[in-house]
Amino acid sequence: MLSFFIFLSGVLSLILVRKHFLLSLLSLEFVILSIFFFMYYFFYFCFFDFFFGVVFLVLGVCEGVLGLSLIVFLFRSSDNCYVDNLVLC
Numbered sequence: 001m002l003s004f005f006i007f008l009s010g011v012l013s014l015i016l017v018r019k020h021f022l023l024s025l026l027s028l029e030f031v032i033l034s035i036f037f038f039m040y041y042f043f044y045f046c047f048f049d050f051f052f053g054v055v056f057l058v059l060g061v062c063e064g065v066l067g068l069s070l071i072v073f074l075f076r077s078s079d080n081c082y083v084d085n086l087v088l089c
Contacts, residue, residue, distance in 0.1 A: 003041065006034035021074070025067040032060035 014027035039053050 003034050003038040006037070007031060010034055021067075021071050025064065025071070028067070029060070029064050032056075032063065036060065 010027055010031035014024060014031065017023040017027060036053060036056055039056060040050070043050055043053060
């Protein structure tokens with residue numbers, strides 16, 4: 001139940017800050033973490049196999065690294081050094 005509440009709060013924060021890249025990535029990582037907690041409890045009570053959880057965490061880290069690399073590319077391609085310019089209009 002707690003992981004579902006964390007998931008919904010992460011999705012709500014993603015909807016509310018959808019115009020800012022860095023906060024959107026942080027919200028996505030929060031959603032990935034809540035899904036991982038749900039999977040951990042599910043596998044703990046049902047299957048006792050945590051290998052899929054490790055694979056899911058690796059994919060979540062890859063998603064975060066890809067998002068951060070896109071932000072760095074956007075930051076370096078623009079001639080401005082201000083993080084506030086990373087907001088979509």
